Amino acid sequence: MLCETPDDESLVARATAGDVAAFESLIRRYEKPVFRMIWQMTTHRQTTEDLAQETFVKAFRSLDRFDSGRGSFSTWLYTIARNLCRNAHRKVVQFPVLKLRDEEFSDEGTPGENAERREDFQRLDEALNQLEEPFRTSFILAVVEEFPLAEVAAIEGVAVGTVKSRVSRAKEHLRTFLKSSTPID
Amino acid sequence: MKNEPSDSLEPWIRERQEAAPKPSADFAESVLQQLKPPRRDEGAAKFLVWGGKLALVAGIAVMGMVRTYSSLYLMCSNQL
Structure with missing residues (x-):
């Protein structure tokens, strides 16, 4: 039996309709790149964990505002992560230097x-x-x-x-x- | 432009890429936990139990007051 992996767009549509399992698939698909990206911006493990979680929570709560005509889901998700990192960076002035x-x-x-x-x-x-x-x-x-x-x-x-x-x-x-x-x- | 991390910066960039940690195994579960709506059913049940108790006490108090006043009224009207 051929099992096709659903694309982002169909998962987003299902998640917007309240399907949490579809959103879980999106989390599993993007957790690593989002985590890596945030870690490169913060170089702090706990801050990365917190901001990555916040990114997905914020994305889920704003799914109805996502417009696939303006860009891909991944770009939208990375933009949320980047904004959260910038805000966090402003608050703490500087992240610890990577050891x-x-x-x-x-x-x-x-x-x-x-x-x-x-x-x-x-x-x-x-x-x-x-x-x-x-x-x-x-x-x-x-x-x-x-x-x-x-x-x-x-x-x-x-x-x-x-x-x-x-x-x-x-x-x-x-x-x-x-x-x-x-x-x- | 394929991002060319050339020259003196390249070893440092490679080191940073390799140093990046992975999310914890329960990362997705932690996010999903935060997406669950607050358990309203539990709150509603508590509200009903305490509301019911309060209504019962208030009802008994009102009935007691009515009985007391009606007895007093009867007593006074008999004396007159």
Whole structure:
């Protein structure tokens, strides 16, 4: 027997009509990418868990406002997540800087090289944390999470060219920071 | 533009991608728990029980007062 996986649109239609099982399928389909995306924006496990849950709860309660003519469900969901992350970022001023684990560097290079790399990574995390919006979000979505540029543009509500320009500026800032170790304006 | 994490930033980007955790196994259940409407039936049952008790006490009190006043009225009217 052939079991077809229902597409987002039919699941959204069923969920809008109150079918919680259909919404559960959507949660299972998108929990990982939403979680990853939020973690890249916050680098804090508990905050990620809370914001990811809030994203799906908010999506469920606003399903009647979702317009498939304006974009895909995934883009709409990522936009909710991105807005929640930005609000949270404003509230806490800065998320904690990601702490790299020592064992990740154990089998590459000499201990001196590993320590240097660890420092570079730490500095880049700090630089990314300090990077201003909207450069930070565009960089995380397009480069770190490797979302297609058209999707990043839809999430950010700007043209693809604008995303390219933001990403390019963000990279420039990060490279400059890495070279000079001076804070980004 | 396929997002090209080239040059000096690439190892750091790869590290960040690998460091990203996965959601907990019960993530979907936790979300679904929050979507459940509050259990109104339990609240309604409590309201009925306490409302019923209150109505019974109030009814007994009113009946007692009526009986007391009617007895007093009869007593007074007999004396007159």
